Amino acid sequence: MIGNSVIKLDGIDIFQQKHLVLSDVNLHIDKGDFVWLIGQTGSGKSSLLKVIYGDLPVKTGEGHACGYDLTKLPDREIPFLRRKLGIVFQDFQLLTDRTVAQNLQFVMKATGWVDKKLIDERTRDVLEKVGLRSKINKMPHELSGGEQQRVVIARALLNDPEIILADEPTGNLDPETSEDLIMLLKQISQSGTAVLVATHDYHIIRQFPSRIIKCENGKVLEDVHIG
Ligand SMILES: Nc1ncnc2c1ncn2[C@@H]1O[C@H](COP(=O)(O)OP(=O)(O)OP(=O)(O)O)[C@@H](O)[C@H]1O
Numbered sequence: 712m713i714g715n716s717v718i719k720l721d722g723i724d725i726f727q728q729k730h731l732v733l734s735d736v737n738l739h740i741d742k743g744d745f746v747w748l749i750g751q752t753g754s755g756k757s758s759l760l761k762v763i764y765g766d767l768p769v770k771t772g773e774g775h776a777c778g779y780d781l782t783k784l785p786d787r788e789i790p791f792l793r794r795k796l797g798i799v800f801q802d803f804q805l806l807t808d809r810t811v812a813q814n815l816q817f818v819m820k821a822t823g824w825v826d827k828k829l830i831d832e833r834t835r836d837v838l839e840k841v842g843l844r845s846k847i848n849k850m851p852h853e854l855s856g857g858e859q860q861r862v863v864i865a866r867a868l869l870n871d872p873e874i875i876l877a878d879e880p881t882g883n884l885d886p887e888t889s890e891d892l893i894m895l896l897k898q899i900s901q902s903g904t905a906v907l908v909a910t911h912d913y914h915i916i917r918q919f920p921s922r923i924i925k926c927e928n929g930k931v932l933e934d935v936h937i938g
Pocket residue numbers: 727728730732750751752753754755756757758759926
């Protein structure tokens with residue numbers, strides 16, 4: 712991280728295969744920022760997120776994410792970049808045959824945690840943060856959609872990321888549960904982790920006014936206002 716900067720894209724072009732999806736993208740996100748990402752289907756929101764998590768290459772301009780230079784990111788470095796990013800996507804992606812604790816610990820073991828005591832402590836800490844301490848031994852199917860999504864957020868927090876990237880995190884949730892979830896993401900941003908949320912849900916954006924960026928006509932627009 713350079714100072715407070717978490718994401719810094721300057722003059723980058725984003726391609727899917729040979730198709731130029733977004734050109735001359737300039738995006739700066741700092742520690743603790745909460746940013747909405749909007750745009751029609753196919754406008755490039757997911758492609759932008761993919762650049763940030765190292766799934767699409769950056770060949771023009773300059774790009775940094777969590778201290779990694781995206782223009783010079785060897786494949787072997789990608790898992791280390793991803794540890795600094797918490798990824799929360801619409802489909803809950805929990806392992807259905809494991810408890811909440813086991814879902815979290817599966818990720819911890821895959822990312823180098825070995826000390827049993829620290830693993831147990833971290834499991835409890837992140838569940839506490841998302842208000843699910845009492846559900847530690849439940850199976851995913853015993854939880855509501857909103858609770859499952861909180862477990863996904865807890866999982867994203869395990870390695871103390873610099874930013875949470877959330878793609879339609881409220882897509883499957885009712886309005887009240889969506890509101891609680893965004894409130895949780897806001898709290899997380901206030902504690903210093905940046906949060907970038909892609910959504911089509913203007914209602915929730917109006918409830919939680921914050922900086923809005925928009926993918927439109929092949930560009931990323933800043934300081935967008937919605938009616
Ligand atoms: N793997 C791929 N190969 C080729 N083209 C792709 C690929 N993925 C996406 N695209 C194209 O890139 C453009 C941007 O897609 P992207 O998924 O980034 O849009 P989006 O704004 O996230 O859409 P949505 O809101 O539906 O998720 C679209 O024209 C899409 O068809």
